Amino acid sequence: MQEERQRLQEEDVGALSSVALSECCAAADYRAGALGSQRFQCMQGAAGGDNVIHDQDALAVHILDVLLVDDQRLLTGSRDGLILDDDRLTHIQLRTFAGGNPVFAALARHFVGQRDALGLGGQDHVKLGGFFQQSCGACLGQLHITEHDESGNIHSYQFVKSVIRSRVKGVYKEINALLDGSNDPALVTKYKDVMAQLPAMTELYEKRLALRKARGAMDIESDEAKLVMDEEGRCVDIVKRTRGVSECMIEEFMLLANQCAANAGRTHHVPFVYRIHEAPDAERMEKLSNTLKACGLNVHFAGEVPTQLELSAILDETRGQPIQIPVHTGILRSMQKARYSPEPKGHYGLVLADYAHFTSPIRRYPDLAIHRILTDMLVGKPEQELIKDYTGFATHASEQSSRQEVSAVRIERDVEDLYKAEYMHNHLGEVYTGTVAGITPRGVFVELDNTVEGFVPAAQLCKGEPQVIDGVSMLDPLTGKSWMLGSSMKIQVAAADVALGRIDFEYMVE
Numbered sequence: 001m002q003e004e005r006q007r008l009q010e011e012d013v014g015a016l017s018s019v020a021l022s023e024c025c026a027a028a029d030y031r032a033g034a035l036g037s038q039r040f041q042c043m044q045g046a047a048g049g050d051n052v053i054h055d056q057d058a059l060a061v062h063i064l065d066v067l068l069v070d071d072q073r074l075l076t077g078s079r080d081g082l083i084l085d086d087d088r089l090t091h092i093q094l095r096t097f098a099g100g101n102p103v104f105a106a107l108a109r110h111f112v113g114q115r116d117a118l119g120l121g122g123q124d125h126v127k128l129g130g131f132f133q134q135s136c137g138a139c140l141g142q143l144h145i146t147e148h149d150e151s152g153n154i155h156s157y158q159f160v161k162s163v164i165r166s167r168v169k170g171v172y173k174e175i176n177a178l179l180d181g182s183n184d185p186a187l188v189t190k191y192k193d194v195m196a197q198l199p200a201m202t203e204l205y206e207k208r209l210a211l212r213k214a215r216g217a218m219d220i221e222s223d224e225a226k227l228v229m230d231e232e233g234r235c236v237d238i239v240k241r242t243r244g245v246s247e248c249m250i251e252e253f254m255l256l257a258n259q260c261a262a263n264a265g266r267t268h269h270v271p272f273v274y275r276i277h278e279a280p281d282a283e284r285m286e287k288l289s290n291t292l293k294a295c296g297l298n299v300h301f302a303g304e305v306p307t308q309l310e311l312s313a314i315l316d317e318t319r320g321q322p323i324q325i326p327v328h329t330g331i332l333r334s335m336q337k338a339r340y341s342p343e344p345k346g347h348y349g350l351v352l353a354d355y356a357h358f359t360s361p362i363r364r365y366p367d368l369a370i371h372r373i374l375t376d377m378l379v380g381k382p383e384q385e386l387i388k389d390y391t392g393f394a395t396h397a398s399e400q401s402s403r404q405e406v407s408a409v410r411i412e413r414d415v416e417d418l419y420k421a422e423y424m425h426n427h428l429g430e431v432y433t434g435t436v437a438g439i440t441p442r443g444v445f446v447e448l449d450n451t452v453e454g455f456v457p458a459a460q461l462c463k464g465e466p467q468v469i470d471g472v473s474m475l476d477p478l479t480g481k482s483w484m485l486g487s488s489m490k491i492q493v494a495a496a497d498v499a500l501g502r503i504d505f506e507y508m509v510e
Contacts, residue, residue, distance in 0.1 A: 061257040152207025157260045167193045176244035205249040215351040216308030220328050225451040227419050235419040238450040254359040261358035266344040271390035273366045273397050275357050276345040277338040284334040291330035294472040295323045308351045325486035326472045340398040369397045417501030420452050424503050425496040433490050439474050454505035
């Protein structure tokens with residue numbers, strides 16, 4: 001059954017998952033100093049007819065590490081992993097942490113010799129944990145957009161190593177409320193130091209979003225589950241994860257940071273770890289054409305492989321319509337799997353020549369690999385040394401990360417299935433109306449409003465041998481009844497096997 005079940009969410013295609021941060025820095029001071037910086041000019045495709053705006057503070061994207069700096073314990077990064085700075089501190093401790101535990105900061109290796117830049121002077125005994133918790137965060141990487149035009153095209157950007165001081169501990173739902181016009185005195189007071197920045201951030205976000213839509217980046221509808229756990233780690237509720245303007249804004253700025261990082265690696269001809277997404281092949285396109293025809297759409301593409309604008313037009317045309325699910329699912333199935341590569345092959349789904357994973361709220365290894373390369377670029381390491389040091393590294397990191405991503409995604413989905421089964425075990429016998437989300441010769445998968453999926457055997461639906469058409473619809477030839485992706489179905493929760501992460505539904509005749 002697991003082999004039949006096709007989870008079709010693709011991280012970089014369509015509506016990207018919301019940034020998994022419970023809080024973000026709405027504004028910060030920064031100091032680069034001796035920590036390193038480099039300015040890059042004119043991204044490919046950025047030139048336009050609008051006047052160029054020169055603004056050092058147009059946009060700053062701060063990327064913090066997620067390791068823990070504890071009192072009098074300093075964690076530093078080296079090319080070979082974690083090391084202890086023997087000249088300053090006497091011991092080191094690496095602690096794992098779960099969601100909800102504090103993250104103070106972590107320092108890249110060259111920060112160790114720059115204590116004055118951190119405001120620590122020459123002190124050997126400083127309570128680092130308390131200092132960073134209250135005052136600063138050390139950035140593994142920080143992007144500054146320094147020039148853009150009135151349409152939001154970027155003309156220059158700058159990467160720096162820096163220390164930031166957060167002005168406010170921003171929370172997405174609170175910022176969303178402010179953007180919606182809330183005059184809650186408590187919120188206004190909390191965000192008074194950054195209120196003037198919110199309209200400017202929103203304006204830049206809207207410009208960047210318009211550019212993304214204009215180039216045809218695909219927005220495929222998909223639902224993400226939020227598991228609500230009790231104090232003992234049991235799943236007590238499942239809801240759809242929603243995104244407001246602030247989540248989308250941060251997501252758009254992270255996309256821009258990823259684009260700039262990849263552009264820096266490609267234009268400087270240094271080994272790099274890119275996130276690539278190749279165009280679909282002819283075989284996938286033939287299957288897509290059959291799916292669209294089964295949905296009643298007679299679509300003709302100008303070329304053998306459709307352009308992103310052509311596919312985006314189909315997505316927008318069917319959005320909110322009864323055939324949205326089969327059409328969006330069919331287009332998603334037609335896509336190649338995004339992967340990591342040392343070659344800058346671009347990103348088909350996002351319609352970008354340059355893309356990499358420079359930002360991540362969970363610190364993927366490719367992000368750290370890119371930070372390592374950019375760090376050496378910022379301190380002025382010669383190009384030939386960069387090529388010598390990182391050519392093999394970039395290839396190995398790309399291949400390993402692509403393999404591990406597949407395993408990580410599978411494990412994440414399996415664990416989510418276990419929690420969903422645990423939750424639905426407490427709702428046996430209850431009746432719901434769901435949506436047909438998958439069709440196989442053995443039966444159909446029905447998704448509830450809370451994203452839980454269960455299986456209904458074909459024997460409950462069809463008296464004869466079921467006829468499945470392109471994975472889009474199922475027909476019972478004896479009764480003439482049919483079911484299509486996206487159609488509603490009334491079901492009863494029949495069984496929930498927590499160990500297998502399997503949920504079975506029983507079809508309820510309406």
